[in-house]
Amino acid sequence: MVHRPDHWVAWLPHRTRTLLFSVVFLPLPLALIAASPAGQDSPTVCEQCVTAETFLTQKLAIWQKRLKLEDWDIGLKLVHPNELKPKTLGNIHWDSDKKRANIKVLSPLDFKLAFPEALKDMEFTVVHELIHLQLSSLPRNEASRSAEEKAVNTLTDALLSLDRKDSDAK
Numbered sequence: 001m002v003h004r005p006d007h008w009v010a011w012l013p014h015r016t017r018t019l020l021f022s023v024v025f026l027p028l029p030l031a032l033i034a035a036s037p038a039g040q041d042s043p044t045v046c047e048q049c050v051t052a053e054t055f056l057t058q059k060l061a062i063w064q065k066r067l068k069l070e071d072w073d074i075g076l077k078l079v080h081p082n083e084l085k086p087k088t089l090g091n092i093h094w095d096s097d098k099k100r101a102n103i104k105v106l107s108p109l110d111f112k113l114a115f116p117e118a119l120k121d122m123e124f125t126v127v128h129e130l131i132h133l134q135l136s137s138l139p140r141n142e143a144s145r146s147a148e149e150k151a152v153n154t155l156t157d158a159l160l161s162l163d164r165k166d167s168d169a170k
């Protein structure tokens with residue numbers, strides 16, 4: 001049985017990473033599929049990447065609009081754990097002057113959850129990182145990081161639970 005760390009625990013270390021303002025734009029998402037070990041005998045795994053990417057691209061557009069971040073050019077990339085800090089599920093780097101940001105989300109191939117659950121978690125990551133972006137104009141320091149992380153998680157939980165309640169009602 002694999003224990004999955006609680007979000008609050010999982011997200012804390014990545015805050016340090018979030019404050020790195022250098023933005024490195026890497027060639028976008030399809031590279032992952034090309035580089036994935038899915039290859040010849042497991043097309044369904046590769047399909048999960050395509051499905052996840054389509055799903056997250058749609059969600060990114062929706063949440064970007066809801067969070068009034070439409071003036072940002074935001075890229076999304078599915079990555080393997082070696083591109084993330086240990087025990088984190090994603091990160092965001094931004095360049096405030098250029099209004100560009102790049103969100104990295106752990107690939108579904110590396111999740112230990114069932115695919116539908118992994119998708120929900122990946123959406124959480126996208127919303128979480130967008131909230132960091134919304135807060136990026138605020139002053140911050142070492143002491144505020146962990147408080148911001150908790151606040152961002154609380155807001156993400158609240159927004160997603162409202163959103164998912166709405167979809168269930170329909």
Ligand SMILES: [Zn+2]
Nearest residue numbers: 011015149152
């Ligand atoms: Zn965070």
